[in-house]
Amino acid sequence: MASSPATRVAGRIAVPVLGLFWLAVTTVPFLFMVMTTFKTQEESYSSSVWALPESLNFVNYADVLSGPFLTYLKNSVMVVAISVVLIVLISAMAAYAFARIRFRFNEALFGLIVAGMIVPIHITLVPIYLMTREIGLYDSPFALIGPYVATSLPISVFILTEFMRQIPKELEEAARLDGCGPFTIFFKIFFPLSGPGLSTIAIYNAIMLWNEFIFAYVLTSSTSTRTLPLAIWDYQGQYTSNIPAILAVVTLTSLPLVVAYAFGQEKIVKGMMAGSVKG
Amino acid sequence: MTSITLSGVNKSFGANFPVIRDVDLEIADGEFCVFLGPSGCGKSTLLRMVAGLEMAYSGQIRIGDRVVDKVEPADRQVAMVFQNYALYPHMSVYENMAFGLRQAKTPKDEIDRRVKEAARILQIEPLLDRMPKALSGGQRQRVAIGRAIVRQPKVFLFDEPLSNLDAALRVHMRSEIATLHRNFPAASMIYVTHDQTEAMALADKIVLLHAGKDMLKHGSIAQVGKPLDLYHRPRNLFVAGFLGSPTMNFIAATFIGQETAGAHVALKGGEELLVPVDGSKLAAGAPVTLGVRPEHLAPVPGPAGQTLTRKVSAVEHFGEYSFVYLDGGTPAPLIAKVPGDGGVKAGDTASYQAPADCCHLFDADGIALTQI
Secondary structure, three states, rough: OOOHHHHHHEEEEHHHHHHHHHHHHHHHHHHHHEEEEHHOHHHHOOOOOOOOOOOOOOOOHHHHHHHHHHHHHHHHHHHHHHHHHHHHHHHHHHHHHHHHHOOOOOHHHHHHHHHHOOOHHHHHHHHHHHHHHHHOOOOHHHHHHHHHHHHHHHHHHHHHHHHOOOHHHHHHHHHHHHOOOHHHHHHHHHHOOOOHHHHHHHHHHHHHOOOHHHHHHOOOOOOOOOHHHHHHHEEEEEEEOOOOHHHHHHHHHHHHHHHHHHHHHHHHHHHHHHHHOOO | OOOOEEEEEEEOOOOOOOEEEEEEEEEEOEEEEEEEEOOOOOOHHEEEEEEEOOOEEEEEEEEEEEOOOOOHHHHEEEEEEEOOOOOOOOOOOOHHHHHHHOOOOOHHHHHHHHHHHHHOOOOOHHOOOOHHHHOOHHHHHHHHHHHHOOOOOOOEEEOOOOOOOOHHHHHHEEEEHHHHHHHHOOOOOEEEEEEEHHHHOOEEEEEEEEEEEHHHHHEEEEEEEHHHHHHHHEHHHHHHHOOOOOOOOOEEEEEEEEEEOOOOEEEEOOOOOEEEOOOOOOOOOEEEEEEEEEOOOOEEEOOOOOOEEEEEEEEEEOEEEEEEEOOOOOEEEEEEEEOOOOOOOOOEEEEOOOOHHHHEOOOOOEEEEOOO
């Protein structure tokens, strides 16, 4: 149905206005956070929350960096890196099987794995906590890797399977004629050709796991084993909280993600649409 | 020995969808064989069965002296050129051509020699460092052929390799494939196409395949033979109608009787024609179908012996020749392909001679009567 000129003009105005509104909703808290990190603790209590800092004061950053922040950072990097590598490898192999290998329970298994997306992680907390204690991994950063990989696989397999279904069948057949078995076809043809899908999976999961709080909270307890999302606890006392220091932790924690999103935005958006839009 | 033998080959997709039925076929050493047929006749499936990409439901396939039914595609000494080229997008032209040889652990200098030799033959040497996406359609097809050449296969398989190219390039590449066949005389070639021009131009042997109900009734193979044999001596109505452009004219007729020179038939329009075939097994009055190709209908001044006189419904001019559409075909209108402008216009009544030796006669089951 053709829209009238008035509707078109209204649309032309409404879309940017709504866009600007949403930009404000998302950026103002971020700017508020960064601004507050430059205030001293006293200043944050005495002045208005919207007041600009009196000077560019880096004391909160110095305070945070002199504490266990770097230990948390090291743990986070290690846990996220190992988890993402495993997620990419396992989900790519599973996706190749679901997309290309005909076997009896292909559709049923794929459905089962995708159904895993609707399981809330919170109901798995107690069993995972008990199992982690049982196998002696409690209070180790490695305890997080298993749950992280398991909970990330359904969406990753789903996205990559759709991606691999788009790779022409003839490439696989050409490779078979060139003497490749299933593993060579996977590693030399499908894996490299799935590059955009794999990087989408990697970036998406890295962001999710970087911010993951609940498993880290339940499965680790020591300063030496915790990850970044738990770092703010160090600046929250029983009777008072050092708000500028907490926000400095949050700013430093979110910085890698902001940079990653700036570079990988297109792939993340594409990956989110891969499951719903064909072709 | 690079002959290919298919014996009693059948293939179904599921229990109720047969695609290939009762194929018995011998492709000789070094022969260029074209699988031709309409969409859905299973010609690509048959090719893929030779390649090892599809398994036969029953029957046996031999390449040379070896039964290859359980042999992996890579071990059949075949190379295949795909319709959409199937070049690996993440590898350069050189890497694409070298990939199969690397998998076979061929020494590096041997790979280099073979790739460069193939590139020289196909005139793609300047493209070796490029990625497939930076190539035109024709260049990609050359690379795909090059990838097949470097493997030095005993059998080349082409699955509609020219159908993605524009008309001019198609003609050019067709001649290059013919040259390739001359350059590799020891290798047999199987070429799948739905384009009868390609089949007629390239084939030593055409295998024309039935589709649908014809396949279920008569088996997959409609006729096997040299291109001109199929053109001049079609075995049935399907073959007669498939080869030739425009297609052969068919006219409903009645068998009158057999003479020494041939069968005498009466057409629905009233004319009587003699067709040099053996109709001795037909009863007088039996329904038959007369077939005559548009290019064999020659304009004559008026009704005479062996002529068709009909009202002109339309004329299409192509400069060198014209198509004159006449009333009275079965089921499509009759077409006469005549030189120049045809000398007639729509609404005229015109006569065309159908020389006896260019006429075909088919019985009620559509089977051609034997020419005498």
